[in-house]
Amino acid sequence: MAYIDPFSAIADPTRRQILTRLRAGPETVGKLAENIPVSRPAVSQHLKVLREAGLVSVTPQGTANIYALNKDGFVEILRWIDAMWSDALGAFTEHVEGEPDDNEPEDTANDNQGGGPSWPR
Numbered sequence: 001m002a003y004i005d006p007f008s009a010i011a012d013p014t015r016r017q018i019l020t021r022l023r024a025g026p027e028t029v030g031k032l033a034e035n036i037p038v039s040r041p042a043v044s045q046h047l048k049v050l051r052e053a054g055l056v057s058v059t060p061q062g063t064a065n066i067y068a069l070n071k072d073g074f075v076e077i078l079r080w081i082d083a084m085w086s087d088a089l090g091a092f093t094e095h096v097e098g099e100p101d102d103n104e105p106e107d108t109a110n111d112n113q114g115g116g117p118s119w120p121r
Helices: 006-010 013-022 029-034 040-052 071-098
Strands: 056-061 064-069
Touching: 006 013, 006 040, 006 071, 013 029, 013 040, 013 056, 013 064, 029 040, 029 064, 040 056
Parallel strands: none
Antiparallel strands: 056 064
């Protein structure tokens, strides 16, 4: 079995639709094909890609194959999203902490030591 990158597998909108349907529970190819605007053989091909990417599992049951989500297959995707999210939050924190707060008064203790108006000399 050839390894298929899970990111490539979820890049296709039909495959994402199949994954969304499988979130509700395991289904046969025929049941999945009922509500997806592609042919049953096309759904089978999409399921093959998802299976090879480790995102779905298949269990033979009589003459039908039952497909289900393989949650372990999403670990690589989740790690990547977590890393990207951590980087984004870190950059946001740096940005926020690096800007002066507009609500804080400026330090003017040394600007006008006489307490009166500041006149040019």
